[in-house]
Amino acid sequence: MNIGKKKNIQAKHNAGAPPGELYYIGEERSDKVKITLIQYNEADFYETDFYDWSACVGAIKPKMVTWINIDGIHKLDLIEHIGKHYNIHPLSLEDIVHTESRPKYEDYDHYVISIMKMLYCNEKGLSNEHLSVLLFNDTVLSFQEPNGKDAFDVVRLRLLHAKGRIRKMQADYLAHALLDAVVDGYFKMLEKVGEHVELIDEEVIDMSQNKVLPRLHELKREMIFLRRQIYPVRELVNNLVRSETDLIQESTHVYLLDLQDHTNRLIETIEGYREMLSSTMEVYLNNSSNKLNEAMKTLTVISSIFIPVTFIAGVYGMNFRHMPELDNEYSYAAVWLVMISIMVGMGIYFRRKKWW
Amino acid sequence: MNIGKKKNIQAKHNAGAPPGELYYIGEERSDKVKITLIQYNEADFYETDFYDWSACVGAIKPKMVTWINIDGIHKLDLIEHIGKHYNIHPLSLEDIVHTESRPKYEDYDHYVISIMKMLYCNEKGLSNEHLSVLLFNDTVLSFQEPNGKDAFDVVRLRLLHAKGRIRKMQADYLAHALLDAVVDGYFKMLEKVGEHVELIDEEVIDMSQNKVLPRLHELKREMIFLRRQIYPVRELVNNLVRSETDLIQESTHVYLLDLQDHTNRLIETIEGYREMLSSTMEVYLNNSSNKLNEAMKTLTVISSIFIPVTFIAGVYGMNFRHMPELDNEYSYAAVWLVMISIMVGMGIYFRRKKWW
Amino acid sequence: MNIGKKKNIQAKHNAGAPPGELYYIGEERSDKVKITLIQYNEADFYETDFYDWSACVGAIKPKMVTWINIDGIHKLDLIEHIGKHYNIHPLSLEDIVHTESRPKYEDYDHYVISIMKMLYCNEKGLSNEHLSVLLFNDTVLSFQEPNGKDAFDVVRLRLLHAKGRIRKMQADYLAHALLDAVVDGYFKMLEKVGEHVELIDEEVIDMSQNKVLPRLHELKREMIFLRRQIYPVRELVNNLVRSETDLIQESTHVYLLDLQDHTNRLIETIEGYREMLSSTMEVYLNNSSNKLNEAMKTLTVISSIFIPVTFIAGVYGMNFRHMPELDNEYSYAAVWLVMISIMVGMGIYFRRKKWW
Amino acid sequence: MNIGKKKNIQAKHNAGAPPGELYYIGEERSDKVKITLIQYNEADFYETDFYDWSACVGAIKPKMVTWINIDGIHKLDLIEHIGKHYNIHPLSLEDIVHTESRPKYEDYDHYVISIMKMLYCNEKGLSNEHLSVLLFNDTVLSFQEPNGKDAFDVVRLRLLHAKGRIRKMQADYLAHALLDAVVDGYFKMLEKVGEHVELIDEEVIDMSQNKVLPRLHELKREMIFLRRQIYPVRELVNNLVRSETDLIQESTHVYLLDLQDHTNRLIETIEGYREMLSSTMEVYLNNSSNKLNEAMKTLTVISSIFIPVTFIAGVYGMNFRHMPELDNEYSYAAVWLVMISIMVGMGIYFRRKKWW
Amino acid sequence: MNIGKKKNIQAKHNAGAPPGELYYIGEERSDKVKITLIQYNEADFYETDFYDWSACVGAIKPKMVTWINIDGIHKLDLIEHIGKHYNIHPLSLEDIVHTESRPKYEDYDHYVISIMKMLYCNEKGLSNEHLSVLLFNDTVLSFQEPNGKDAFDVVRLRLLHAKGRIRKMQADYLAHALLDAVVDGYFKMLEKVGEHVELIDEEVIDMSQNKVLPRLHELKREMIFLRRQIYPVRELVNNLVRSETDLIQESTHVYLLDLQDHTNRLIETIEGYREMLSSTMEVYLNNSSNKLNEAMKTLTVISSIFIPVTFIAGVYGMNFRHMPELDNEYSYAAVWLVMISIMVGMGIYFRRKKWW
Secondary structure (H helix, E strand, O other): OHHHHHHHHOOOOOOOOOOOOOOOOOOOOOOOOEEEEEEEOOOOEEEEEEOOHHHHHHHOOOOOEEEEEEEOOOOHHHHHHHHHHHOOOHHHHHHHHOOOOOOEEEEOOOOEEEEEEEEEEEOOEEEEEEEEEEEOOOEEEEEEOOOOOOOOHHHHHHHHOOOOOHHHOOHHHHHHHHHHHHHHHHHHHHHHHHHHHHHHHHHHHOOOOOOHHHHHHHHHHHHHHHHHHHHHHHHHHHHHHHOOOOOOOHHHHHHHHHHHHHHHHHHHHHHHHHHHHHHHHHHHHHHHHHHHHHHHHHHHHHHHHHHHHHHHHHHOOOOOOOOHHHHOOOHHHHHHHHHHHHHHHHHHHHHHOOOO | OHHHHHHHHOOOOOOOOOOOOOOOOOOOOOOOOEEEEEEEOOOOEEEEEEOOHHHHHHHOOOOOEEEEEEEOOOOHHHHHHHHHHHOOOHHHHHHHHOOOOOOEEEEOOOOEEEEEEEEEEEOOEEEEEEEEEEEOOOEEEEEEOOOOOOOOHHHHHHHHOOOOOHHHOOHHHHHHHHHHHHHHHHHHHHHHHHHHHHHHHHHHHOOOOOOHHHHHHHHHHHHHHHHHHHHHHHHHHHHHHHOOOOOOOHHHHHHHHHHHHHHHHHHHHHHHHHHHHHHHHHHHHHHHHHHHHHHHHHHHHHHHHHHHHHHHHHHOOOOOOOOHHHHOOOHHHHHHHHHHHHHHHHHHHHHHOOOO | OHHHHHHHHOOOOOOOOOOOOOOOOOOOOOOOOEEEEEEEOOOOEEEEEEOOHHHHHHHOOOOOEEEEEEEOOOOHHHHHHHHHHHOOOHHHHHHHHOOOOOOEEEEOOOOEEEEEEEEEEEOOEEEEEEEEEEEOOOEEEEEEOOOOOOOOHHHHHHHHOOOOOHHHOOHHHHHHHHHHHHHHHHHHHHHHHHHHHHHHHHHHHOOOOOOHHHHHHHHHHHHHHHHHHHHHHHHHHHHHHHOOOOOOOHHHHHHHHHHHHHHHHHHHHHHHHHHHHHHHHHHHHHHHHHHHHHHHHHHHHHHHHHHHHHHHHHHOOOOOOOOHHHHOOOHHHHHHHHHHHHHHHHHHHHHHOOOO | OHHHHHHHHOOOOOOOOOOOOOOOOOOOOOOOOEEEEEEEOOOOEEEEEEOOHHHHHHHOOOOOEEEEEEEOOOOHHHHHHHHHHHOOOHHHHHHHHOOOOOOEEEEOOOOEEEEEEEEEEEOOEEEEEEEEEEEOOOEEEEEEOOOOOOOOHHHHHHHHOOOOOHHHOOHHHHHHHHHHHHHHHHHHHHHHHHHHHHHHHHHHHOOOOOOHHHHHHHHHHHHHHHHHHHHHHHHHHHHHHHOOOOOOOHHHHHHHHHHHHHHHHHHHHHHHHHHHHHHHHHHHHHHHHHHHHHHHHHHHHHHHHHHHHHHHHHHOOOOOOOOHHHHOOOHHHHHHHHHHHHHHHHHHHHHHOOOO | OHHHHHHHHOOOOOOOOOOOOOOOOOOOOOOOOEEEEEEEOOOOEEEEEEOOHHHHHHHOOOOOEEEEEEEOOOOHHHHHHHHHHHOOOHHHHHHHHOOOOOOEEEEOOOOEEEEEEEEEEEOOEEEEEEEEEEEOOOEEEEEEOOOOOOOOHHHHHHHHOOOOOHHHOOHHHHHHHHHHHHHHHHHHHHHHHHHHHHHHHHHHHOOOOOOHHHHHHHHHHHHHHHHHHHHHHHHHHHHHHHOOOOOOOHHHHHHHHHHHHHHHHHHHHHHHHHHHHHHHHHHHHHHHHHHHHHHHHHHHHHHHHHHHHHHHHHHOOOOOOOOHHHHOOOHHHHHHHHHHHHHHHHHHHHHHOOOO
């Protein structure tokens, strides 16, 4: 969770800057920002890529649902241009570019804004991408960090192929579809995390404990990170459901309830993983204490069997002149008998105690 | 809990599909779906099995309470047919076939829907079955995964034998009776789980700890699973009680309160088991640390008794030419005396410390 | 807590039976049910025992406060008769006879019902008795399991001797007095439990740990049981206080607040015991780990003192032909000097470390 | 916390007595009860001690703020007299004399009552005194257990010296001043407790662990006791702030908010101490486990160094006739070489492992 | 956290003093108090330092936003002068000078007051400074302890350079800017704390455990301290957001929501650190128990290999006259064979167990 750790658990903040002033704190980038303009209604669908905002604005056709996706938030002047064009509040713009903003939903008069992270899980751990979705009357703006994986492709394809009801619905349904795609991405990510949890659980149970502790610790840290990301998303969706904005139509509301249900499931899943990891940790500790027990018992059994008889052997190794036993012909056999009796007796005693 | 584990703790999700699109994620099946049509009023009771939806629809008599039970949710076209016939919202249909849906209650205008799991406990662990109950004005639809055990038999028998008040009541009471049967099933399941909890508790107390840890861990996981399943059921019932739908009559309301009471008892029972398992785990850890103590004490006692005297024997086994003691006639006896004194002294010392 | 354990932690339930159908799940009994009719007003007091319901009904005088106590809930037909006579809802009757019902308060139009347990603590552990109190306009019905101890005697005596204000008040005050007697019984029971908690705490501190762990575990289980019983009683009393029924007069309300206060104290006491038991468990674990430390140190000290010198003795027990030291006259004394130095040195070293 | 433990954690209760009947459960006492009558307005201040209620009543001047402090609650007939004179509800009287009452605020029509404990911390632990403050229209009654320390002296002195605004204000401000004095006493007490917490923390860190565990346990118990006493006081003050009684004037309200703030700080301080004690316990456990580690390592190093070489010495102590090494002139030196190599090798090995 | 510990965890309190009486409890100081008067509107900006209140009052120009910063709260007569001039409630004055006041927001008619701490983290630990901000109609008063570091410089510079919108806004925005600067300071402080948390986490994972436990404990204490300081700040900001005072204009409200969001992030960050420290402690404990296991296994392996063979050597060191093996020519070799077999056998056995 290298990226997640460095970027999010440490609460970096553009401290000192006045609120509402744009300030990019993410990775340095110099690549161009791709602006994708998608317009559609039930009949038509257009998609064009631009690298220039004024060209994009010029291409917008009226009376269609408009979705503008901005693939990059490091060009602050572009963001400011867009902000001026759509009359976006400076605090919203700050949240769009500030990659450490908490997931949240805010309701302005002429638009609503949802800020959240896209979360991915690969073999290196968790990674995340900052994302903002703004819903205007018939327009949706989405801002994201440029990255190979795109959770929105699935929405684009549904629009392109007019799959389901999406082309018949308004911009608010599109905004919902985008959020839904993100939440779906969370499920995919959690499924992978869940596989790691299951794996470590099995390894601990099987006692094939190879470097299991740092990985358990890492998974716990990931859970802490995920809670910090996903609890606010639930709050976001709850606010969205309770919102009284006119921008969301009655018919879309039932889909938001569905989304709310999904976020509840996410939370329950994460909490389930957390409890499982705690229980796994307990089993791990126990296995480790069982091994200690085993070593202790082995040592005790071996010592208890041999130390007394070694003493006896030592006695008859003494060089006193007057040791009457030494001269007797059967002494040696007798001593062996005694020693073997002791050893067998000890063995039986510990056997009864089930120490071996 | 093999089935439960694989199916539920991992949050599988038809990620990427548009919401409301049907998508079956359960086990693959090809068996036919049995549709059971039950109709009754105070005087009459009819029950017929169909394997074809249009035949079933044709057979429905008016002015009777109608219960249609669909035994199988893997035939998506059948589900869609039923959905169209009863004007069920696509999101409800999705929840009916999506075996990973959370238990929930939703209130549409012309129907209310309850989604939950039937939970069974057998010697292999917990298993579960997805279940949906829809209440229309005078009709109840129930969808379940096909399975040998049927929690609804008890309701069918009460209808058949006109036991109690059920034949005098309307469809809303039937819906309640079905939910009540499911919740009753939870009690049966919990009773079995409780037996496992009691059993493991006794084993731990008796220190007959044979592979007890993985089973404790398994039971803890089952508790995590049960909480995730049963807390939402309580929420479901609470929503049902507070619901303002016209579909549920005043006279049924008191039975819903009774159901609410039962779900509260379920929750308290589960929480009680969780706490007991924690306490059992503590006892287990303690027993294990007591065994370590015992081994340690045994080792210490034996070592402390024999190591000093072995040293003495070693001393008189040295081959120095000038060792005056060696020549003395009574030396050997004296050394034995010293050694026995040491051994007895050590023995008494540790006896006083209650180490043996 | 044998009885408590078997009867309550396992959530037995008459699963499968329709709600509202009477079903006795307690111990099998065949003894007759005693019905005690008590009637009083400020001037007079009558008490008669019956074994027949119709005789009892015939004996009721009008215009007095009436208290009918039924000492046995295993005769279902009697319960049904009483239910019919007083028009009690079937679900209430079910709760009266179902010994596993949760403590609860319910408000019907013409009566209110409180279900709870009487709890006793004797040397064998906790035992409990199912109890229901129904308040009608001028009548109180109380149902209990037949048992030697009777928490209600104190109320009967106050009525008989016209102690305090009880004979001047109406039926609602009588109902309050009965609940108050039960809650008083909880305090008595908790006092005994508290003595056990104090006792075990002292034993653990004094390290006179004889079979202390199973008893600690038992006490923890009892706490789990008590929470499950007494939290709902608080809820019951809260509902009673907030209730808007006409059956409870304004003047009685202040006594209910007093009762509420007592239940709060019960809860706080139980939570205090729980925390104390956790702390006691920690001390126990610590004592046990201290003993391990002690054994370990003893072993280390003895081994460290004797193992090196035994080695030296071993060296001069070797039979090499050319060992110049052996022939020297002062060698033996020198070796003793070395060995004693080592032993004393080790002794001082460990003394400084405060290991003995 | 001897007194606290015996009196409060065990939930003694006058079980069986009818509610509202006076019943003194504190220590037996036979000393006279001192009644202090203080009257003041902006201009004048009178203070007189009485040992007789009727004398006190006779001395009350009209049109002044009246404060009657009763120093002793064991004379039940006196309490009843006062109760009759001021028309105090029997349940309030019961709370005044019942030293186990929870801290609480109650609102009657013509007076409000606050019940709480004064808490002191001396070298023997915590001690407490039962206290009740009743506010009437222009009169304040305070009842306390007779005791040397008196938290109210500070208020008396402020009245006497007309310090601050107290002489200009009405009875409600006086009642506030009394409660404030009690809460101030809590801060003093907590400061002492805090010193104990700091002290034990330092001792544990410095590993100067002398009988530290029982004291840690004792402090934890004190925290449990303090929570049970001070959480209800917060509730009391919150109720006072929200109260709609006419007895408290608008101008006093802001002082109640200040009091509320203080109780919040009390709670936060206690919770802080609880967490610190938990962390201290962890450090203690760790130190104890570190000592075990140290003993273990010492033992292992010494055993590992000497056991192998002792074996070698043993080999050449054998008395076989044909042991060619024995006759070689350089064997003895060679064996020493081998033995020293082994010892040095072991030493280096464990040195590298940082075991010594 | 020396300062923090001594000053804040112990709940010092001016116990005994009447509420509202000024009482300075911080460090003794005798330095002069600097009063900085800043006035501005969109066009102009003036800043002057005074050491005398009446001079400052004389210099105030009308119709500008006025900010008076008082750098020192130990001159109680100055505070009282200011209080009289601005008609500040005595309780507010008490909170301004009482360095142990909890962070809080209070709403008086003509002003609102926010009390909080500035928190810094340097290599010695956490330090804090008491701070109060009062907002009047067109004036902001800020009181702070005199200290080198000044979190308000950033606001002064923004005013001076007319950066952003601050010069165009009213006094309420200035008050917000000051609070925002304090909260920004919390982020900086938390970032440093976070580095310590990360550092200790890495050290524990790498097992380079050098004095790690006291530092872990110290960090836990710092977290306890931070929670006690920052939770009330969130409450403060929430109260500010919900406040219905006329002093805060609608346009500033959105900035308060932003501030609220920041405090939420602070809380989440602190909770994240707490959980991480718990997990780190677990890893630490585990590493320590792993080392014990390792020592135990080493000891067991070495003892088990050498103790049995030492016994054998002992046997043939006995001096019995009749020991037939001793005379046989091949006995010595045979014994070596047996001993080596045992040693190799033990070695393989423990190798298979993966003990070395």
